[in-house]
Amino acid sequence: MTVAHRGAILSAGILLGTGLGGFVDGIVLHQILPGHTMLSSVRPPADLVAMKYNMFWDGLFHAFTWLMVSLGVARLWLAARRADVPWSTRTFVGSLIGGWGLFNVVEGIIDHQILGVHHVHPGEGELAWDIGFLVFGALQLIVGGALIHAGRHDTTPPGSIGAPQRPRAT
Amino acid sequence: LPPQPISPLDWQRPPPGIAPGAVLVAVLTCSAPALACPSCAPGLQARAEVWSDGFLRNLATAALPFVVVGAVCARLQKVGRRP
Numbered sequence: 001m002t003v004a005h006r007g008a009i010l011s012a013g014i015l016l017g018t019g020l021g022g023f024v025d026g027i028v029l030h031q032i033l034p035g036h037t038m039l040s041s042v043r044p045p046a047d048l049v050a051m052k053y054n055m056f057w058d059g060l061f062h063a064f065t066w067l068m069v070s071l072g073v074a075r076l077w078l079a080a081r082r083a084d085v086p087w088s089t090r091t092f093v094g095s096l097i098g099g100w101g102l103f104n105v106v107e108g109i110i111d112h113q114i115l116g117v118h119h120v121h122p123g124e125g126e127l128a129w130d131i132g133f134l135v136f137g138a139l140q141l142i143v144g145g146a147l148i149h150a151g152r153h154d155t156t157p158p159g160s161i162g163a164p165q166r167p168r169a170t
Numbered sequence: 171l172p173p174q175p176i177s178p179l180d181w182q183r184p185p186p187g188i189a190p191g192a193v194l195v196a197v198l199t200c201s202a203p204a205l206a207c208p209s210c211a212p213g214l215q216a217r218a219e220v221w222s223d224g225f226l227r228n229l230a231t232a233a234l235p236f237v238v239v240g241a242v243c244a245r246l247q248k249v250g251r252r253p
Contacts, residue, residue, distance in 0.1 A: 052212060
């Protein structure tokens with residue numbers, strides 16, 4: 001059997017990593033910590049109307065992250081049904097971390113730097129916070145990439161992890 | 171199997187979970203308008219501004235990072251796949 005189709009598990013992991021990482025961003029930075037909201041640099045949430053306005057766009061952001069998680073689960077399900085997909089923990093965990101990092105880098109560059117719709121911690125020193133966010137995402141990409149690279153020769157097909165081993169005939 | 175006779179007592183005793191569920195629905199129904207403020211003036215104003223204040227532009231802004239990641243995934247999907 002040739003086990004070579006890593007793309008299926010890579011894309012599933014990256015979609016899941018993006019979605020779960022987006023949830024961390026939305027829940028921790030947008031809601032729990034007094035950081036930012038989706039359009040807080042366009043419409044600062046200084047009154048109830050502006051807060052509800054931002055709440056709508058935060059909700060849409062969470063809807064997109066939910067969509068990413070759903071697509072990732074669907075891709076993972078399809079990957080599990082193929083015999084040519086290497087069921088590698090290192091590849092999967094690496095793509096999860098890499099997906100989160102990819103999202104942080106892409107979102108940091110587009111939303112924070114290019115469009116400027118919000119910043120990680122608006123106000124004094126916001127550039128340092130934004131750069132720190134990008135560095136964190138880049139580190140995640142490096143760690144995820146290293147794990148994916150380490151698992152490049154893994155060949156365990158789906159369904160064989162944890163399967164009972166037959167005793168060898170002597 | 172023949173149909174089982176229904177005891178009169180079964181009609182008097184609701185299935186477990188009905189009462190706590192009914193209480194929960196009642197509490198949520200009463201508290202939701204106060205919490206979510208769906209029809210109060212700030213809520214209506216915010217909702218109107220969402221649509222009038224560049225809805226498509228903001229939608230594209232919110233979606234763009236996810237579209238980029240999706241495009242990357244579409245490329246990676248082909249890694250190792252046989253033609």
